Amino acid sequence: MxxxxxxxxxxxxxxxxxxxxxxxxxxxxxxxxxxxxxxxxxxxxxxxxxxxxxRAEGGAAAPIQEHREAGRSSIRLSALTTLDEIATSTLIQARCPALAQSAGSAATPQVRNVATAAGNLLQRPRCWYYRSKDFDCLKKGGDRCYAVQGLNRYHAIFGDGPCHIVHPSNLAPALMVAGGVAHLTGGDRDSIPIAKLYHTPDRGVRDEHNLKPGEVVTAITLNAAPNSGFYAIKEKQSFDWPLVMAAVALELDGTRIANARVCAGAVAPVPWMLPAVGQALRDVSIDDDAGLKAACARATQGAAPMSDNAYKLKLLPVAIRRAVLKAAGKEVE
Ligand SMILES: Cc1cc2nc3c(=O)[nH]c(=O)nc-3n(C[C@H](O)[C@H](O)[C@H](O)COP(=O)(O)OP(=O)(O)OC[C@H]3O[C@@H](n4cnc5c(N)ncnc54)[C@H](O)[C@@H]3O)c2cc1C
Structure with a gap:
C-alpha cells in the first residue's frame, strides 16, 4: 500500500x-x-x-427523517447513515421494508456498523478479474473481459457487455423500486434519481456511475413503499454478496396486486428493472401461488447466461416470488 x-x-x-x-x-x-x-x-x-x-455532517443531521406532504410520506437518509441504522430503523421497517431488509441482509454485522448508504451505492464490482491486479481487464484499461472465456459463475446474465460485472449493492434495487433519489453537492445539479445513477458498460467501462468528478452524495430520499420486500439468495448467509437478489414494491387492492415494481440485483452490470414481471403480476392474487410463479418466470426473458452462470435463471424467479410474498406481509421459507 x-x-x-x-x-x-x-x-x-x-x-x-x-x-x-x-x-x-x-x-x-x-x-x-x-x-x-x-x-x-x-x-x-x-x-x-x-x-x-x-465528519462532513458535524453530527448535526438526524440520519433518518420522515417528511409528510399532502398525505404522502417520503424518507430522507443522510449519506452517512449506516447499513445497520437502516436495517434497525423502525421507521424504515414500516415505510419501506424492502430497504430495511436489503440493508439487514448485506455483509456482516461488523460491516453493517461501518458501511454507509452512499458508499454502499457507489461500491465497485466484486468481479475477481477486476479485483486482481494481475488481470488487466477492460475496467482497468485492458483489451478484454476475462469473464467471457474464463470463470464467470458470479457474473451477469443480462446486458450486452462488453464487461460482464454484476452490480453489487443491496440497497440499489430497493431504492429503485421506492423511487430513490441521491442528493448531490459540488456540481451543477442538486440530485439524480437512483434509476439514472448507473450506466451500462457500453456507456463507459471504466466506472459504473454517472457522478461527475467532485460531485458528492449528501443524502438519499425515497418514497414510502409500505408493501415492499427484498429477498437475496446467497451461497453463505453472511460475509458474502448475494448470487441473486430482488426488491419488489406492490400496490395491493385487498389480495389483488394492483401494481408492482420489480428490480433485480447481482444479475446485470446495473440494478435491473423487470417491467415485464411487474406487468405480469398485475391482477394476480397474492394467494394464487401458481399465478405468482408464472408471473415471476418472466424474469428470465432476454437473459443471456454465460458458460457457468445459467443457475441464476433458476434462482431469479424464486427470489422475486419470495420478495413479492414478503412485500405482501407473508412469511417465506
Ligand atoms: C465481507 C463483506 C461482505 C459484503 N457483503 C455485501 C453485501 O452482501 N451486499 C452489499 O451491498 N455490500 C456488501 N459488502 C460491501 C459493503 O457493504 C460496502 O463496501 C460498503 O457499503 C461501502 O460503504 P462505505 O461507507 O464503507 O464506502 P467507502 O468504501 O468509503 O466508499 C465506497 C465508494 O463510494 C464513494 N463514496 C463514499 N461516500 C460517498 C459520497 N458521500 N459521495 C460520493 N461518493 C462516495 C467512495 O469514493 C468509494 O468509491 C460487503 C463487504 C464485505 C467486506
Missing part, C-alpha cells in the same frame, strides 16, 4: 472542494472505507489523499 494523507472534510462542500482543488494528484473520497480500503490493499488504487467525509 502506498503512503497517503487523510484530509478530513468539515462539510460535503468542503469534501468536493478538496477533490476538485489541485492540492492532491489523486484524491479519493472515503466514507466508511470498506471498499476504498479494499482497493488500497488490493493494489488497485494508489491515492495520495483520502478525503474523509465521516
Amino acid at each position: 502506498n503512503r497517503f494523507t487523510i484530509a478530513t472534510a468539515t462539510s460535503y462542500d468542503d469534501a468536493s472542494a478538496i477533490v476538485k482543488s489541485d492540492r492532491f494528484a489523486l484524491p479519493i473520497l472515503k466514507a466508511g472505507g470498506m471498499d476504498v480500503v479494499d482497493h488500497l490493499k488490493e493494489g488497485l488504487w494508489e491515492p495520495d489523499a483520502l478525503v474523509d467525509v465521516l
Whole structure:
C-alpha cells in the first residue's frame, strides 16, 4: 500500500472542494472505507489523499427523517447513515421494508456498523478479474473481459457487455423500486434519481456511475413503499454478496396486486428493472401461488447466461416470488 494523507472534510462542500482543488494528484473520497480500503490493499488504487467525509455532517443531521406532504410520506437518509441504522430503523421497517431488509441482509454485522448508504451505492464490482491486479481487464484499461472465456459463475446474465460485472449493492434495487433519489453537492445539479445513477458498460467501462468528478452524495430520499420486500439468495448467509437478489414494491387492492415494481440485483452490470414481471403480476392474487410463479418466470426473458452462470435463471424467479410474498406481509421459507 502506498503512503497517503487523510484530509478530513468539515462539510460535503468542503469534501468536493478538496477533490476538485489541485492540492492532491489523486484524491479519493472515503466514507466508511470498506471498499476504498479494499482497493488500497488490493493494489488497485494508489491515492495520495483520502478525503474523509465521516465528519462532513458535524453530527448535526438526524440520519433518518420522515417528511409528510399532502398525505404522502417520503424518507430522507443522510449519506452517512449506516447499513445497520437502516436495517434497525423502525421507521424504515414500516415505510419501506424492502430497504430495511436489503440493508439487514448485506455483509456482516461488523460491516453493517461501518458501511454507509452512499458508499454502499457507489461500491465497485466484486468481479475477481477486476479485483486482481494481475488481470488487466477492460475496467482497468485492458483489451478484454476475462469473464467471457474464463470463470464467470458470479457474473451477469443480462446486458450486452462488453464487461460482464454484476452490480453489487443491496440497497440499489430497493431504492429503485421506492423511487430513490441521491442528493448531490459540488456540481451543477442538486440530485439524480437512483434509476439514472448507473450506466451500462457500453456507456463507459471504466466506472459504473454517472457522478461527475467532485460531485458528492449528501443524502438519499425515497418514497414510502409500505408493501415492499427484498429477498437475496446467497451461497453463505453472511460475509458474502448475494448470487441473486430482488426488491419488489406492490400496490395491493385487498389480495389483488394492483401494481408492482420489480428490480433485480447481482444479475446485470446495473440494478435491473423487470417491467415485464411487474406487468405480469398485475391482477394476480397474492394467494394464487401458481399465478405468482408464472408471473415471476418472466424474469428470465432476454437473459443471456454465460458458460457457468445459467443457475441464476433458476434462482431469479424464486427470489422475486419470495420478495413479492414478503412485500405482501407473508412469511417465506
Ligand atoms: C465481507 C463483506 C461482505 C459484503 N457483503 C455485501 C453485501 O452482501 N451486499 C452489499 O451491498 N455490500 C456488501 N459488502 C460491501 C459493503 O457493504 C460496502 O463496501 C460498503 O457499503 C461501502 O460503504 P462505505 O461507507 O464503507 O464506502 P467507502 O468504501 O468509503 O466508499 C465506497 C465508494 O463510494 C464513494 N463514496 C463514499 N461516500 C460517498 C459520497 N458521500 N459521495 C460520493 N461518493 C462516495 C467512495 O469514493 C468509494 O468509491 C460487503 C463487504 C464485505 C467486506
